[in-house]
Amino acid sequence: MNGEGGLVAGGVAHGFAGTKVLDGIDLRVPRGGVLAILGPSGAGKTTLLHILGGLLEPDAGRIDRPFERSAFVFQDPLLLPWRTARGNVVFGLAGERLSRAERLARARSMLVKVGLGQGDAGLYPHQLSGGMKKRVALARALAVLPDLLLLDEAFSALDVGLSREMQQLVRLDAQERGVTVVLVTHDLSEAVRLADRAVVLAGRPGRIVARLAIDRPARLRDDAFVEAEIRRIAALDAIRDAFRPTLSG
Numbered sequence: 001m002n003g004e005g006g007l008v009a010g011g012v013a014h015g016f017a018g019t020k021v022l023d024g025i026d027l028r029v030p031r032g033g034v035l036a037i038l039g040p041s042g043a044g045k046t047t048l049l050h051i052l053g054g055l056l057e058p059d060a061g062r063i064d065r066p067f068e069r070s071a072f073v074f075q076d077p078l079l080l081p082w083r084t085a086r087g088n089v090v091f092g093l094a095g096e097r098l099s100r101a102e103r104l105a106r107a108r109s110m111l112v113k114v115g116l117g118q119g120d121a122g123l124y125p126h127q128l129s130g131g132m133k134k135r136v137a138l139a140r141a142l143a144v145l146p147d148l149l150l151l152d153e154a155f156s157a158l159d160v161g162l163s164r165e166m167q168q169l170v171r172l173d174a175q176e177r178g179v180t181v182v183l184v185t186h187d188l189s190e191a192v193r194l195a196d197r198a199v200v201l202a203g204r205p206g207r208i209v210a211r212l213a214i215d216r217p218a219r220l221r222d223d224a225f226v227e228a229e230i231r232r233i234a235a236l237d238a239i240r241d242a243f244r245p246t247l248s249g
């Protein structure tokens, strides 16, 4: 079933305390592909991400996850308050066979990649802005050189410029190393910029109500393409239906 060696979910269902929140989820992300999970609040996006990443065992169905290193960026950056930005990234490398010097060097270079220099790297979480914390969380995830990267609203609550910068970073990293990426987002423009495919979850329990392909190579997606694609997708019946309760609420 998984000839491409990618991430596969087959017939996945899950519930909490007897209430089903996901049902009949079938999807496939080829190795190196980028999947966006879209949908209104409460449709089960985060639950599905956790199942795909192996944090949660589904009640039913199968997941093929032929990856060696998964890394998550959660909605909340979840930094250790008693460690500096650098210390948080180093801590994320605790399971790696690296010397202390190598861990430090890796952490430094990842922090620079996300735009945090030597001075920032020595700050504690309470001294960092929300956007800086999100950068640290991304650096911590990228530092393990994951082959599967799972992002839950990783770029939300950032200003547009920063969010674009971080998206670009993930895209380049994914391209360079062939990382498979799954991202949960409310933001259609983020999906159109980053993903090559998307699923839309809706309903209670959440099911996949639409599947989208964004065919143009990500590096060739300029603002005009992104705007046109957003208009096209937003006009699809399945998308309008999925988001209707949110839009009218």
Ligand SMILES: Nc1ncnc2c1ncn2[C@@H]1O[C@H](COP(=O)(O)OP(=O)(O)OP(=O)(O)O)[C@@H](O)[C@H]1O
Pocket: 016, 017, 021, 039, 040, 041, 042, 043, 044, 045, 046, 047, 048
């Ligand atoms: N640990 C849990 N225990 C009980 N119910 C849960 C738990 N996690 C999620 N749920 C419920 O499952 C449903 C789906 O939640 P989930 O967070 O996956 O949705 P979402 O689409 O990611 O929502 P949002 O966009 O608001 O983050 C919701 O009704 C939520 O209340």
